[in-house]
Amino acid sequence: MDLRLTETQEAARQTARELAEKKLLPAAAKLDAGETFPVEAVKDLAEAGLLGMRIPESHGGAALDTVSYALTLMEIARADAAVAVTLSVNNLVAETLANFATPAQKDAWLPRLNTPEGLGAFALTEPQAGSDASNLRTRAEHKGSHYLLNGEKTWITSANHAGVFLVMAVTDPAKRSKGISAFLVEGGAKGMTVGKHEPKMGQRASHSCPVFFKDCKVPAANLLGGEGEGLKVALSGLDSGRIGIASLSVGILQACLEEMLRYSKERTAFGKPIADFQAIQWMIADTAVELEAARNLTLAAAWRKDAGEPIGEKAAMAKLFASEAANRAAYRATQVFGGYGYSREFRVERLYRDARVLTLYEGTSEIQRLVIARNVLK
Ligand SMILES: Cc1cc2nc3c(=O)[nH]c(=O)nc-3n(C[C@H](O)[C@H](O)[C@H](O)COP(=O)(O)OP(=O)(O)OC[C@H]3O[C@@H](n4cnc5c(N)ncnc54)[C@H](O)[C@@H]3O)c2cc1C
Structure with missing residues (x-):
């Protein structure tokens, strides 16, 4: 490992540092006190090319390496950890998509994660299943051209501002951890509702919410990876x-x-x-x-x-x-x-x-x- 940063890595760090110093740090205490979601900061991240920094250029991202990404998050978190976790969850969804999506899914979903409207949410945890993620209960029943989602997620970061949800649900209960599948769900999809964000101790400008599915119809084309590969x-x-x-x-x-x-x-x-x-x-x-x-x-x-x-x-x-x-x-x-x-x-x-x-x-x-x-x- 070379401990010297490349020019690109140094530039990414500098961009993040300037944004953090000029805009994020001065706003952080007030956003925290008001539990206010950092709408402006997310726009600023998008404008600076940081929101989709790991997304391939072919899909509108900056295609930066992981070291640049880590350096960027360090700078942002130094100013406001709530903004940093919002960025980090968006990237978690983007990277998972880039790794597992079909070409058509990438074209349809990846560019959105560069934009504030398409912010990503990662929906794994449920009230009875946190560390034990194999114990999910949210069901996804295959009904030909679509899946029907029913169940409840909890603690889903950015859910009340997200446009792209990555949702893990059980397609075959008999297969337990091998019966879980991953789905891409549009923010505002019919049958999906987002509850009030949890009142938290810290990182209060980041919002984590329960998400409820009641007969939420998800096109079969939105299955990410194969059936049973969700975990x-x-x-x-x-x-x-x-x-x-x-x-x-x-x-x-x-x-x-x-x-x-x-x-x-x-x-x-x-x-x-x-x-x-x-x-x-x-x-x-x-x-x-x-x-x-x-x-x-x-x-x-x-x-x-x-x-x-x-x-x-x-x-x-x-x-x-x-x-x-x-x-x-x-x-x-x-x-x-x-x-x-x-x-x-x-x-x-x-x-x-x-x-x-x-x-x-x-x-x-x-x-x-x-x-x-x-x-x-x-
Ligand atoms: C602010 C916040 C944001 C979050 N955002 C998201 C999100 O965006 N998406 C999402 O899906 N989830 C999210 N989560 C959920 C988070 O990932 C879980 O809270 C976490 O995985 C722990 O699960 P749990 O809370 O159910 O605790 P539990 O799993 O019930 O754990 C309780 C305790 O038991 C311990 N424990 C459990 N199993 C073992 C074991 N096998 N060996 C030893 N000890 C064990 C744990 O370490 C812990 O100390 C968020 C949580 C918070 C607080």
């Missing part, structure tokens, strides 16, 4: 998605370190800046080390993906380490700020809340450890 489709998407969440975690780590550095030099106690106290320096040093390690694990997983290597284990390692390190960093940043770290007036309070979900979604830390152990032990 394979979903899990392969999540492998890449984990590089996304690891990148988000790196962005939060970076923001925590910057806040700790700035505040510890400004704030004085006992007649000197608190940065002069060894106790504060150790928290800063530990965060700097973990930031470096998390960034390297994440970029290494991205680099392997670009090299065409299998990434399941490495993406799980990056996600596990970076997400847990981001939580430790957010804890330390709050500690360095003292009482002010607990005030909604300061950015570290948001970082603390935004970091918490990183070890939960797209596979909990326990599931990442299962994936890693399975690989290490084989």
